[in-house]
Amino acid sequence: MTSAPMRILSGLQPSGRLHIGNYFGMMESALKLQHEGDAYYFIADYHSLTSVHDGRLLRDHVRNLAIDFLACGLDPSRCVFFRQSDIPEHTELAWILSTVTPMGLLERCHSYKDKVARGIHASHGLFAYPVLMAADILIYDSDIVPVGRDQKQHVEVTRDIAIKMNEAFGEGLLKLPQPRIREETAVVPGLDGQKMSKSYDNTIQLFEELPALKKKIMSIKTDSTPVEEPKPVEDSSILALYKLVAAPADYQAMVDDFQRGGIGYGEFKKRLLQATTDYFAPFREKRAEITANPKFVDQVLAEGAEKARAVARKTLARVRDAVGLG
Ligand code: AMP
Numbered sequence: 001m002t003s004a005p006m007r008i009l010s011g012l013q014p015s016g017r018l019h020i021g022n023y024f025g026m027m028e029s030a031l032k033l034q035h036e037g038d039a040y041y042f043i044a045d046y047h048s049l050t051s052v053h054d055g056r057l058l059r060d061h062v063r064n065l066a067i068d069f070l071a072c073g074l075d076p077s078r079c080v081f082f083r084q085s086d087i088p089e090h091t092e093l094a095w096i097l098s099t100v101t102p103m104g105l106l107e108r109c110h111s112y113k114d115k116v117a118r119g120i121h122a123s124h125g126l127f128a129y130p131v132l133m134a135a136d137i138l139i140y141d142s143d144i145v146p147v148g149r150d151q152k153q154h155v156e157v158t159r160d161i162a163i164k165m166n167e168a169f170g171e172g173l174l175k176l177p178q179p180r181i182r183e184e185t186a187v188v189p190g191l192d193g194q195k196m197s198k199s200y201d202n203t204i205q206l207f208e209e210l211p212a213l214k215k216k217i218m219s220i221k222t223d224s225t226p227v228e229e230p231k232p233v234e235d236s237s238i239l240a241l242y243k244l245v246a247a248p249a250d251y252q253a254m255v256d257d258f259q260r261g262g263i264g265y266g267e268f269k270k271r272l273l274q275a276t277t278d279y280f281a282p283f284r285e286k287r288a289e290i291t292a293n294p295k296f297v298d299q300v301l302a303e304g305a306e307k308a309r310a311v312a313r314k315t316l317a318r319v320r321d322a323v324g325l326g
């Protein structure tokens with residue numbers, strides 16, 4: 001008997017432009033996994049409503065993220081790529097899940113507390129965010145969820161909710177997913193050395209124009225070690241970012257140069273700028289091609305929605321039946 005292919009699922013919020021932390025933290029491994037199983041990737045626009053309250057802006061972000069995903073190598077012939085709000089079944093399942101979700105489980109979520117601390121409005125939607133995420137994952141009977149480390153707790157909450165559902169309505173009703181975290185890039189540092197994040201204003205965007213990219217890289221925070229002295233390699237954002245975009249031998253050469261002394265941070269930043277530009281050049285070209293063909297993007301999302309919806313409807317019918325709805 002042949003077993004079913006592994007189902008992989010992940011989503012990204014369209015709440016701003018994609019940055020290097022998103023790319024190396026989540027997107028790159030998600031794109032590799034599209035060759036290893038049955039992949040479902042989506043744009044989490046229902047989730048972004050918890051922080052973006054401007055309809056035009058949200059549509060703009062959705063479109064840009066769709067283009068970014070395709071430019072980075074998402075292959076619509078290998079995976080199902082869709083917009084979350086095209087599948088309203090997610091929200092119905094979220095309601096059903098919310099009725100078995102203990103308040104305490106949500107009260108423990110770091111992400112909610114962090115967002116409120118950063119000034120995001122503490123709405124019911126923001127609090128219930130992990131329940132909608134659980135519905136996203138469970139409605140496709142997902143096996144593996146590739147995410148950055150900050151989303152790991154949400155996948156654990158999803159498992160807890162699935163266990164509660166199975167206890168209440170029958171073992172095997174919902175499948176328990178596993179998070180997949182790539183440890184080496186679990187936290188990509190930003191310009192100031194903290195985690196790269198839109199809300200810390202320390203990001204390098206993937207498709208940044210050259211003058212802005214240069215300005216940002218040149219502004220990376222460094223210590224005041226004089227040029228001639230060896231530089232500390234621990235906790236250097238320059239080295240951490242360079243490792244992501246440079247060939248291993250070039251990375252090793254930079255480590256050696258740090259330890260030898262005699263070269264200033266300005267020179268290291270120039271090398272980082274060059275390597276970053278080179279690394280993303282093919283993506284940039286592809287992005288220009290896709291942008292010139294808006295119909296292609298619409299078509300990919302429409303086809304993705306149709307395929308995703310067929311799966312989501314089936315799971316929801318199974319759950320409605322088990323809980324006694326309809
Ligand atoms: P966000 O836009 O912050 O909601 O993140 C989208 C995805 O990118 C999630 O899977 C995050 O875990 C991942 N991610 C965001 N920032 C970073 C970072 N600085 N390092 C690693 N992964 C990140």
Ligand code: TRP
Nearest residue numbers: 009010011012013044047133136
């Ligand atoms: N919460 C995720 C983030 O901020 C986005 C997301 C929504 C997601 N639903 C998901 C990720 C389901 C993985 C699976 O990045």
